[in-house]
Amino acid sequence: MSDVAFYKPGSQLGPLFWKGPEAVTDAHIAQVALCAHNAGKLRHWYRNVFEMAPGSGALVSVPPMPTRRIQGIDPNPTEMVTWLVDQQDYFQLEFFQFYRPRSNLKPTAWRPCDIGYSIIGICVADFDATMRRYAAHSDVTLPASVGQSGRRRTCVRDPEGNWIEILERDPLEDIEASTPGIVRPELGAVVRFIRVSVPDMERAQVTYVDALGLVEVADATLHSDEDEALWGLPGASTNRVLLRGSNFLVELVQYFDPQPAPRPAGYQICDQGVMNIALGFRTPEQFDAAFVRATGHGLRPNGKPVDVGIFRVMYVNDADGFSVEMLCARPSLWSLSGFSPGGAYVQNEVLIRAQPERVWQRLIDHAGLGDWTLFRGRVLRPGAPAEEGPGCVRELKALGLRITEEVVSWEEGSHYRYRLRSGAPFRWHCGDVFVTAEPGECTRVRWAIRFESWLPFTGKLTAWVLGRIFRRALVQLKQQLEAS
Structure with missing residues (x-):
């Protein structure tokens, strides 16, 4: 039997890697958490540079809530938590702002070899555009990249000194029987790995393999000795072990030269930097089984698992x-725990029993949009080289509105992106249309829209209305194509 990868977003079992009939691992990494001196500013930076989306909602914890019993922070903390979501299912970057106790700042002399979670790896959809955004939102010189086109990489630091490796190619694509699990392709990035500097490799493998269920990757590597120069440690001597979960890589590194510094005296996980990662489970039963395994292999919990309805943790x-x-965020309540995009974000998908080429031609017929949408369309300016492609400006009319949009990105037969130019009360607007072939001569169409409204407090309501309009349009398109 050949190696096959199965993935169903939102399923109760979650994404699995399959190699033949047996799962390689079902350990799913659901979070990378950062403690920040200014969490709001840091989150804004990641959102703008990597084109991620805000996770819905926020959490505020104040005494006497039992947060200390969960996190092990003393005294019982006062904190606020916000999130960003990326392209993948059931994952978020988590941003902590601690008001009590205050986060101690990262030591000035901190290096990526020092003990702790050290480097976050982010794969981006458009490497050049990401670097331009990094330059626009940073006050440091743009770093050089290494690697050939399609495999370029570079290392940068965020405004609070955390190291990030930016990758043009998803490292999961180089690992046998892996599946990217992308559910929001319109976003600009996916977080794919964490690097961990450990004092003892054998003990670290007990933690991440025996206790937490990650598996060693024997047929691929993430870094070589030469790569140490990317984060300022040329000539470093290390021992590296690459592990994987179902959606994520963890690289354990033991440094011999230079000698890593231990954590500062009095360190707590609320101090500035990468706090931890989270294993995510879809059901309480999965959580409980994993918790028994972890504690049975020597991991020490801060208390008994806490269940607050939204999640078990x-x-x-x-x-x-x-x-x-260890986290079980119940899928039906992701809008409260930040795993769903928040704000003005519209997503609709439809499966059509028609060939992708036919579906694509209908979708790019800008003048014919009125045949299956509320809007009557016409082309004001053709694009080049494809008339429907980049540079094409279309006019849409409906309900007294006259809207103009321009096609700004184009992948023939599979995707185009457009932006609002005039006619709607949006400060910013971006739409993406995707076409993918499905088994049985079917085609999946995804239409996603993100925007910021000029009118205060109207984003979610407007998104709800637009969601219904575009859902109805896709149903109409499906009916027409399947009837002809």
Whole structure:
């Protein structure tokens, strides 16, 4: 039997890697958490540079809520948590702002070899555009990249000194039987790995393999000795082990030269930097089984698991002080726990029993939009080289509105992006249309829209209305194509 990857977004079992009839691993990484001196500003930076989307909602924890019993922070903290979501299912970047106790700043002399979670790996959809956005939102010189076109990489630091490796190619694509699990392709990035500097490799493998269920990748590597120069450690001597979950890579690194510094005296996970990662589970039963496994292999929980309805959670710690969150965020309540995009974000998909080429031609017929949408369309300016492609400006009329939009990105037969130019009360607007072939001579169409409204407090309501309009339009398109 050939190697096959199966993935169904939102399924109760979650994404699995399959190699033949047996799953390689079902350990799913659901979060990378950062503690920030200014969490709002840091989140804004990641959103703008990597074109991620805000996660819905926010959490505020104040005493006497039992947060200390979950996180192990003393005294019982006062904190605010916000999120960003990327392209993948059931994942978020989590941003903590601690008001009590205050986060201690990262030592000035901190290096990526020092003990702790050290480098976040982010794969981007458009490397050049990401670097331009990084330059626009940073006050440092744009770093050089390494690698050939299609495999370029570079390392940068965010405004609070955390190291990020930016990759043009998704590292999961180089690992046998893996599946990217992309559910929001219109976003600009997907977080794919964390690098961990550990004092003892054998103890670290007990934590991340035996206790947490990650598996070693024997047929691929993430970095070589030469790559140490990317984060300022040329000539470093290390031992590296690459592990994977169903959606994510964890690279364990033990440094021999230079000698890594231990964590500062009095360190707590609320101090500035990468706090931890979280393993995500879809059901309480999966959580409970994994919790028994983790504690059975020596991980120390801060208390008994806490269930607040939205999620079931507990932080566990290993012998070297590494924290890992164990989390069951119930899928039906992701809008409250930040795993769903928040604000003005419209997503609609439809499966059509028609060939992709036929579907694509209908979708790019800008003048014929009125045949299946509320809007009557006409082309004001053709694009080049494809008339329907980049540079094409279309006019849409409906309900007294006259809207103009321009096609700004184009992948023939599979995707185009357009932006609003005039006629609607939006400060910013971006739409994406995707066409993908499905088994049985079917085609999946995804239409996603993101925007910021000029009118205060109207974003969610406007998104709800637009969602219904575009859902109805896609149903109409489906009916017409399947009837002809």
